[in-house]
Amino acid sequence: MTTIVWFRQDLRLTDNPALSEAFADGPVLPLYILETPEQAGETHPMTGASRWWLHHSLKALRRDLGCLIIMEGPAEAALARAVEQSGARAIHWNRCYEPHAIARDKRLKAKFSAEGLSVRSFNASLLHEPWELETKTGGPFKVYSPFWRAAQLRPVPAPLPRPGGELVLPDGLGRPLDEFALTPSRPDWAAGWRDLWQPGEAGAVERLAAFLDENLKGYGELRNRPDLPNVSRLSPHLRFGEISPRQILAATRLHTDLHPEQAKDGDKFLSEIGWREFAYHLLYHFPDLPAKNWKPTFDAYPWRESAEDLAAWQKGMTGYPMVDAGMRELWATGYMHNRVRMLVASFLIKHLRIDWRHGEAWFRDTLLDADLANNSASWQWVAGSGADAAPYFRIFAPVGQGQKFDPDGVYVRRWCPELARLPNEVLHAPFEAPDRMLKAAGVVLGKTYPRPIVDHAAARAAAMAGYEAVKIAGGNAAE
Template identity: 45%
Template sequence: MTEKRTHFAPVIVWFRFDLRLHDHAGIRAALESGRPILPLYIWDENPATRPLGAASKWWLNRSLEALNQDLQKHGSRLILERGNARIILTSMAKEYGIKTIYCSQTFDPKNEHNDWEMADELAAAGIKLYRLNNTLLVPPGTLYTQGGKPFRVFTPFYKSLLASGACYIDTLPDLPAKPWPQPTKWPKSLKISALGFQPALTPSGRDWSSNFDRFKPGEAGARSALKHFLKNSLQTYESDRDRPDLDVTSHLSPHLRFGEISPQRILHEIAQATQTDHRLTTGAAKFHAELAWREFSYGLLAQQPRLHVANFRRDFDHFEWRHDDAQFRAWCRGETGYELVDAGMRELWQTGYMHNRVRMVAASFLVKHLLIDWRRGEQWFWDCLLDADPANNPASWQWVAGCGADAAPYFRVFNPITQAAKFDPKGLYRSRYIQGYTHSPTDAGHTKKQAELFESTDTFLKYPQPVVDHVFARDRALQAYKNRMADEEYE
């Protein structure tokens, strides 16, 4: 009787940040086992890693709904639990005779350590936890410099990644069309609404997430976004990717963040598209590099598990940041008086997204114009971005601040005025998010127009004066960074 129960015992596919059915090593292994499958998601209210921000919870809520709908098409369903993963997995395994659990690696060092301990505990109880890569092209610890050390500079890392062949995907297996093997008894499940992911309300009572609808969470939404990108944007991606007034970005970042699409799938589809249309080759090469930055960032996270709070370059630990809550609040609200920065911050608050070029300008403004600690800005992005990623977000902030690996040189201070003129020449992006904005094509016009907006009697059209003069702020930042270098030499 025991032998029969073991043979028909279900296997668990434990979903984490891998909310898809295709290109999923755990699902493939579970199907090949021929055993009943229990698809499980656990919401851990006390995670080993950084808690999700508000915007990410909004996305997770809808992504779980989409995943459950996709499972139902295969005669299955998503089981939802809330609590400690170790306790829940051990309890389910005992109740249903489970000996095998498949899950994805998150490549967050704190989670990885927790997983190793969990795997040992489960193994002691006769349960095998298979941790598989469903997230990256090349896991951290795979590629090294010629000196045998982890990469800290992007360009040689990218060359090594290309040489590894990981960026070239010929074929991908598909899911069988037949229904999945079902257990004789389904465990009880929470409803998604019981997980508490309802959108936050503003002080006025308005649904903060009401304008997040430019995205469609879920695997189907990810596939649709990729298809649109290949058809409409890849050809001009290399030349126009920095233009926030043009819709040429892939919008795949939140889908990648929640594992609704694999980087292998993206590269496979790009390869097929370029074989059909060689005009896409240049754009494809540039997009490969953007995907590689994500891989590079996870390598940095592996080297510095506290990447969101600890300077990668420890010589920045004594940098003298300014503490100015009023200016930080103005930056968060998009009320700095610099149009491109303000448009980006308002886009972030309204849509849960910000164009990548504008992210760099806005981050540079906070860190260098205002000399406010990069960690405050990183935390705001973490809470507001739908694609807030534990590696990309802090790695990019540290790059701008100059304290990260392969960081921007200290003397690079983005000029928000010239950046606006170069990348939003007709003011289309700014007019989208700044009410009452009318474009002036010159820097002189920029100053005059800001004064006109500020003096408007209509409170909705009133535009703030600059919180700091650009020339003054640039000189102050350069001096602060030079002082840090001098202090380093003295020490």
């Protein structure tokens, strides 16, 4: 029996249950469907940077499989055509958890099942399904720590081996990948990314192995240092399903069994996988997470509208070097160190008092690992409006963060080269440097590097005043 395997966010062969089960039943037609946001019903679609990665990930999957049929949406019409031309009697896919995907998949499963096809879906993206974990009183978790403790008590299946079998390729079905124009051309702002990244399953496996062998040691502390290599950089690979959380869990546990002195570092690394699981848990149970404040009282926050300040933040021209370095790293590489992500998010929300949804949209456009669940949950966490959120009074000081986590200025000098000649003691606050130091370093504030667009102390006071409106709204809601 021929089975259509509809690839989505699972662009790999190993530990791919939909593919393994399909090959066990007979020939497989491997299919990827490109839908427009309107066709898919998406309100938060994949954009710029993610589309670049998708192109190269599909190219790698096609190479690994030997072939891959790529069709245009809508998914219902594409699947119907594939069924008709192949004579397939079954459709398999691995589950997606975005609200629009859940609604679409339910509709498609009902339609094709009613037509006599076997339609099966599987978990390939998470350690546990979002509905499998509940609090002791029932209902979803709303705090990360008890969620992750509960998740660790549940067994996780071992990763599936890479399957193989016969492929079915009907004539005239699908179009060449290059015709879909997923990569930029005029201008090609991603020109240097091929030297930085290796999209695809092989790249994901190599990245994980290199991280465990070279950079896991000391991860618990050093992961906060953007000037050091102690991060996995697996997030884009996870985003597109080129590697599964089960594979990461199994490989990390094997490594720490062999190197027990790194067990705590391994646990800390896996807790980051746990945060991803928690984000999906939240998105599944609270589908408005990407668009609405999880805590409704935050609707009372008095956001500012400033296109000028938003643009300065986006371009890395705020006058705070650690913030600017992060935003420039993002633009140049499609990635930003996680510690710096928290800082730049805090700066946008709490220094500039610009709605977190503007930041979520910018990250979704520029991050290679833009993941609706992670992105939304993390922005709301920083804002204080989300589940298990950071306390509203926690406002990162950009200068202090730079001095603490980039003490030698390696990160800032890399991404803000106009400041490279400043000594460490003033590098993270050039606006406080004596004129002689600025002159010796060739820095002219307001010309070669911007003055701060906001004063830290004044911004903190304004943010706290804004949060008073939230507290008042919360009190009124309690009444």
